[in-house]
Structures are given as structure tokens and as C-alpha cells.
Amino acid sequence: MKKLIDVKGLCVDYVTFDGRVRAVDDVSFHINQGEILGLAGESGCGKSTVAFSLMRLHRPPALISEGQILFDGQDVLTMEEEELRSYRWKGASMVFQSAMNCLNPLKTIEYQFWDIFEAHDIVSNREESIEKAKELLNIVDIPSERLFDYPHQFSGGMRQRVVIAMALALNPKLLVMDEPTTALDVVVQREILQKIHELKERFGFSILFITHDLSLMVEFCDRIGIMYSGKLVELAPSKEILQKPNHPYTQGLGNSFPTLIGELQEMKGIPGSPLDLNNIPQGCRFAPRCSYVQDKCRQIEPQAEQLASNRWSTCHFHLNALVNSEESAQRNKPEPEYVIQLADVEG
Known part of the structure; x- marks a missing residue:
């Protein structure tokens, strides 16, 4: 399968008065054509910073300090302004976090579509823009007569679909979605994701889907990457990452939400x-919170290791090996000797 975008050794720093803070540290991954890749992790782990890097949207004090972002073989980080302008809508487009609040409340939906088309020389007149905008609204199941309404006249889910239609306006090859369903209820979330999946199958674009909700991601994505403190700590197929996690942090995320079926279980958070x-410690970044930590973890930083053709992890021991080792030790543990003392009974 051909790679659409290939990220190599990406580093993003935030420049402060106390020096640089590295928010994304040596992150590498790729997205194939027609694939949905998910990035998950707790708030502040670097997910959105990665997304903004793919679009070259960072502004000071953020700085992409190292790495490559190859889109169809061309490095996004070396693009000139005109190349970048074309890439941002025709090559890749983005649905931002809280996307339904991204619309201009003072302009009609029609005008905001016209603004996109005019900026990229897609149409020659306003009438052509209206027709194309109506087609895009129909694609996301919004009646075309709503085109001349203002954003406040739409529900949250409808505004979200309008933003998705705008993101697809120039038929991009990659759609970056940064927590696009966070502000929506669970029913509307599912409707939005089903519609996005239908559009992906219809138009063949790839998706980078970012969220902190691992359970939602497992249903939607082909592969999932787990980020922790600026590092990509695990990458695996979505069907395997919860059943057989190879990093303790992935296991912790998986245990942080309840299952819909089966017996009730006690929820366990990550300590x-x-x-x-x-203040990054020596060794593994997750070591202070890891229940499997060993001396090596506190001394040496683990490197990304390929475990299978489509699985990577940055853990010295890998969770499956640790769990199997513990179970084996438990099985081989000698049985305790019990001494039963009988009380003397005077007859």
C-alpha cells in the first residue's frame, strides 16, 4: 500500500523565557492512501501539536525544530508560501477541535463557501460557487436551501457537518480531524463518524483522527498510535491494541473506560x-507512573522497536512479556507450608 504522508523524526518546541520546551519529540509514523490513522493520549501529550505540524499552522512561540513531513514525496516543511497555500486545502485539509465554533457568526454559510472557492480560484463566479456549495451540503445530508442561513440557525451536529463539507471542498487527499466530536453528544458523534466513513469510502481520502477517547477510536480507525508526553509510545492495528497492548500506558488508557458488555469491573485509573x-526524568518517561517499572526503566530511555510488521512499541520489556513473566512466576511459586496445631483437650 502506498504511503500518502510520511512523518520522520518530528520535533516541535515551544520557546519560553526559561528555554525551549519540547512538546513533540522524535515522532515518526506514516498514513497510507485510504487509511484512517488515530492518535490517542491524555491532554497535553502532543496530539494537536502533531496535527498542526502536518498543516504547517504553528505560530510563535511554537517551532518545528527537526524532522520531515513528506506528502506524496514532497517535504511540507520546505514548501514556499504558494505551494503551502495550495497544499493546505487541495492536498490536506483540517477539521479543528470544537469545529462547530469555527464558522464566522456574521456571515452566511454560502458566503463562507464562496470565500474558500474564491481564494483558491476554484470557481469563476458566485453562481457556480452556490451550485458547488449546495452539492457539498447534500453530501453531508444538509438540505441545500439551508445554504443562505447563518451558523446560529444550525444545531451543533449540523454545524459540524458544514465544517466537514468545507474541509472536503477542494477534494483533499488527507483530512486531519482534531477531536471533531468532543462537544457533541454520543448519538450525534456516531452519526458524524458514520458520515465521515461513508465519505472516505466514496472519495478515497486518508484521515488522521485525533481524540482522547480510545474506545471511539477503536471502532473508527485502521491503526492507532498512542502518545505520551510528546513521544509516540505504541503503534498497532486498532483491533489488537486493546486486546494485546505492548505498552503499560496503552493498558492504562484501555482500563480507563468501561466495557458495554460483560460483568461489572472496578475501574482503575493511571496513578x-x-x-x-x-523536568523530563532520566530513562522512560512513563516510569514514575508505571506499575511494571524496573531499574533499567529509570536509567535508560527505551527506543522504538518493531514487534511485528505493523506493530511498534517503546518499552524495554513490552507488556505481554511482563505479564507472562509475572504469571509464570506466580505458577512456579512454591506452595506455603501450613502447620496445624491441635489444642490439647483434657478428657
């Missing part, structure tokens, strides 16, 4: 707090 990026 401790997210890492302070101004």
Missing part, C-alpha cells in the same frame, strides 16, 4: 500526573 516537560 500519578502527566509529566512536566520542563
